[in-house]
Amino acid sequence: MADDANKVNGAEEAPIQERAKPDPPGYFEGESMTRRRVFTIGAQALGGVAGAAIVLPAVGFAVAPIFHRGKERWEAVGPVSDFVEDTYRQVVFTETEGIGDAGKTTAYVRKSSEELGEDAGKFVAVSNRCAHLGCPVRFVEAAGNFICPCHGGVYDFQGKRIGGPPVRPLDQFQTRVRNGQVELGPRYSVTNQMEPVRARDPGEFTGGIWEYLYPPRPSTFPPP
Amino acid sequence: MPKIPVPKIPDAVVPPPLRKPAKPGAGGTPKGQAPEGLKTSPPERQSHGDKLLDRGKEAPIDALAWVDQRLAASGFLTGMLYRKVPKGTNWFYTLGSATLFAFIVQAVTGVFLAMYYTPSATQAYHSIAHINNDVPLGQLVHGMHKWGSSVMVILIFLHMGRTFFFGAYKYPRELNWVIGVVLLILTMTMAFTGYLLPFDQRSFWASIVGININGTGPVVGPYLSDFLRAGPELGATTLSRFYAIHMLLVPGAIIALIGAHMYLVVKLGTTAPPWVKTERPKGAMPTAELEAGANGKGRVNGNRVNGAPVSGEGNGASA
Numbered sequence: 266m267a268d269d270a271n272k273v274n275g276a277e278e279a280p281i282q283e284r285a286k287p288d289p290p291g292y293f294e295g296e297s298m299t300r301r302r303v304f305t306i307g308a309q310a311l312g313g314v315a316g317a318a319i320v321l322p323a324v325g326f327a328v329a330p331i332f333h334r335g336k337e338r339w340e341a342v343g344p345v346s347d348f349v350e351d352t353y354r355q356v357v358f359t360e361t362e363g364i365g366d367a368g369k370t371t372a373y374v375r376k377s378s379e380e381l382g383e384d385a386g387k388f389v390a391v392s393n394r395c396a397h398l399g400c401p402v403r404f405v406e407a408a409g410n411f412i413c414p415c416h417g418g419v420y421d422f423q424g425k426r427i428g429g430p431p432v433r434p435l436d437q438f439q440t441r442v443r444n445g446q447v448e449l450g451p452r453y454s455v456t457n458q459m460e461p462v463r464a465r466d467p468g469e470f471t472g473g474i475w476e477y478l479y480p481p482r483p484s485t486f487p488p489p
Numbered sequence: 490m491p492k493i494p495v496p497k498i499p500d501a502v503v504p505p506p507l508r509k510p511a512k513p514g515a516g517g518t519p520k521g522q523a524p525e526g527l528k529t530s531p532p533e534r535q536s537h538g539d540k541l542l543d544r545g546k547e548a549p550i551d552a553l554a555w556v557d558q559r560l561a562a563s564g565f566l567t568g569m570l571y572r573k574v575p576k577g578t579n580w581f582y583t584l585g586s587a588t589l590f591a592f593i594v595q596a597v598t599g600v601f602l603a604m605y606y607t608p609s610a611t612q613a614y615h616s617i618a619h620i621n622n623d624v625p626l627g628q629l630v631h632g633m634h635k636w637g638s639s640v641m642v643i644l645i646f647l648h649m650g651r652t653f654f655f656g657a658y659k660y661p662r663e664l665n666w667v668i669g670v671v672l673l674i675l676t677m678t679m680a681f682t683g684y685l686l687p688f689d690q691r692s693f694w695a696s697i698v699g700i701n702i703n704g705t706g707p708v709v710g711p712y713l714s715d716f717l718r719a720g721p722e723l724g725a726t727t728l729s730r731f732y733a734i735h736m737l738l739v740p741g742a743i744i745a746l747i748g749a750h751m752y753l754v755v756k757l758g759t760t761a762p763p764w765v766k767t768e769r770p771k772g773a774m775p776t777a778e779l780e781a782g783a784n785g786k787g788r789v790n791g792n793r794v795n796g797a798p799v800s801g802e803g804n805g806a807s808a
Contacts, residue, residue, distance in 0.1 A: 330719040330726065331712050361724040364610035367693055368724060398698045415698075452721075464721065466704035466714050478707040484721040 332483045338362075341446035342374060348388060348447060350376045353404045356390075358449055370394070372438055372449055373404050373411075381423060390449050391424045392436040399467040402435065411435060423459065433457060433471045436464060439489050451486035461488035568755075575761035581655070582759060584648035589747065591641035595679075598634040599736060606686070608732035610725040613688035638680050645673055657760040665753040668746055675743050682735040688728060696731070697723055 342356040353373035361368035371393040377383035391411070393401045400415035410427070411420035418429035425434045434457065439450035454465045456472030463481035465471055470479060557563045574582075605624055607616040620627040649669065652658050658666035685696040700723070704714035719726035 328716055331715045333720070335720065361720075361722040364725045364728075367610060367688070368722070399701045400694065400698070466711060467701040468705035469711065479704075479711055480708065482711050482715050482721065484715055 330484065334484050334486065337451055337486060339441070339443075339448045339450045341443070341448050342372070343447055344445055345388075345442060345447055348374050348376050350378045350380075352406065353391070355404070356449070360452070371401065374440070374447060374449070388440040388442070388447050389423075390438040390440050392438060392452060394436055394467060396426065396431040396433045396435055396467050397429065424455075425457070425459070432468060433465075434459065437461070439486075453486070453488040463488055572755060572758065574759055575765065577762040577765035578759065579762065581651045581762075584644060584651050585754070588641060588644040588648050589751075591637055591644050592743065592747070594633060594637045595641060596740065598630050598637065599740075601630055602634055603736060608686070608729050610688065610728050613686060613728060617687045617689075638683060642676060642680060645676055649673065655760060655762055662753070662757055662760070665750060665757070668750050668753070672743060672746050672750065675739050675746070678739050679735060679743070682731040682739070685728060685731045686735065693723070696727075 338360075340358040342358055343354070348354055353375045355371060356374050357369050357371050359368055360370040372390045373393065374388060374390045377385060377387040377389050379385050383389065391404075393403070393411075395402045395413040395415065395418050397413065397416055397418045400413050402411040402413045402418065402420065404410075405412050409422050411424060413419070413429065413431070416430050418431040419427050420431070420435050421427050423434070424437070426432075434455050436452050436454050438452055441448050441450065452464045453461050454463065454471050455461055458472065460472070462471050462476065464485040465479055465481075469475070602620065605616060605620045605627070607613060617631070620631050622628075652666065652669070681696075681699055684699075685692050700714045700717050703717060704710045706713060715721065717727070717730070718724065719730050
């Protein structure tokens with residue numbers, strides 16, 4: 266193409282033949298790229314825009330749930346008098362709606378204890394989701410510990426890890442009292458110092474530098 | 490090993506030489522084969538019925554030739570099906586085909602399972618129970634799909650082991666090894682996403698553990714598990730998401746990559762087992778130089794080329 270253009274130019278403008286040849290060949294005076302290149306790049310850019318117009322919405326559609334936070338959900342699990350300080354009571358409530366029993370989860374609830382350095386008059390709801398890989402832990406009354414059946418994770422009365430593979434204490438649920446009923450709310454995780462942080466998935470460390478290596482997800486609720 | 494007599498292949502099946510040009514006007518026969526009638530004198534006069542019978546006999550061939558004339562597939566198929574394989578090729582070389590067969594079984598049974606399955610959190614379990622208990626042969630088809638998935642994973646690893654221990658991943662077949670690894674990952678994705686679909690206790694908890702293992706990856710892990718679950722908790726959308734990945738996204742990728750995998754196998758040929766030595770004629774150059782010469786750009790720095798000779802006799806490698 267470039268050569269043809271030169272020939273045509275040369276034939277038509279014979280007197281100006283001695284004018285400096287375009288260098289590199291095929292470039293006309295004042296042009297920085299050949300016309301073919303302009304059209305090639307232009308066509309590819311248009312194709313890219315058209316492709317992006319299809320692909321980006323589709324990808325966004327698939328990844329949107331990462332950025333979506335559902336409605337905060339509170340559920341009453343029993344009157345205040347049901348719960349005591351020195352042991353847990355097992356309650357089952359719905360964490361995810363619309364999938365029947367699969368959306369239910371188990372929590373162990375007790376009154377907060379000043380002996381353990383907790384604020385008086387509140388309620389503690391410990392999730393039964395093991396902080397190792399998410400198996401359901403069980404509160405063993407005789408030992409006063411939470412024990413995971415899958416890989417032998419053990420947690421103390423407060424839910425702090427005391428043995429096995431888990432990487433952090435058990436998650437907790439926000440609690441409040443409404444009309445004399447204890448209500449459980451969104452899940453949150455705690456650090457080894459029992460400081461609340463946004464909910465993490467099992468297997469993810471919390472606190473310190475881990476807050477950056479396992480960043481909080483936009484789909485979770487802020488901690489209390 | 491005692492030599493087993495090889496049965497004679499019937500003449501009709503043996504393809505003609507590859508580059509023999511077709512005779513003009515010989516359209517009704519396979520490429521390169523002139524009909525007998527053209528070589529000899531015209532046949533005796535036949536009755537009308539005989540002619541019809543002959544035409545009828547040739548009709549399937551004519552139809553095939555009509556397609557082949559437009560598709561030009563016979564040359565490709567002949568080259569692929571009758572390609573040379575190296576000396577020493579043995580039963581271990583069938584593991585790849587076995588894996589492909591396992592995949593086909595999965596694809597076929599999966600299509601039929603999809604006719605009865607409902608990817609909904611509240612109905613999935615009951616639809617599987619319906620398949621197992623009520624649908625004729627449902628338990629068999631479901632069982633083939635369920636156990637076939639394990640068979641496929643096992644076969645992949647055996648195939649991979651064969652490739653590794655025979656050195657068949659070396660130049661020029663590295664890309665095929667990489668494609669194979671991607672296929673392995675995709676198969677694992679299939680196994681993982683398929684496990685949730687019955688939506689019983691076992692599959693539910695197994696998926697939770699699997700997703701949480703994904704979540705332990707630093708920085709991207711939490712987002713990856715959110716992506717898999719379609720939210721912070723395993724829910725109704727998780728099931729339909731896994732279903733879509735299991736029967737639309739990954740199978741397409743697997744089929745495409747199997748095509749690329751097999752194209753490279755046919756193009757590059759298979760390797761000889763490592764215990765088969767390259768045969769060298771008397772007074773010929775040392776192996777390395779021989780290969781360098783045959784290959785144009787072979788490696789001459791080593792005295793030996795380990796394992797898989799690139800251009801050994803009859804392995805069909807194209808330099």
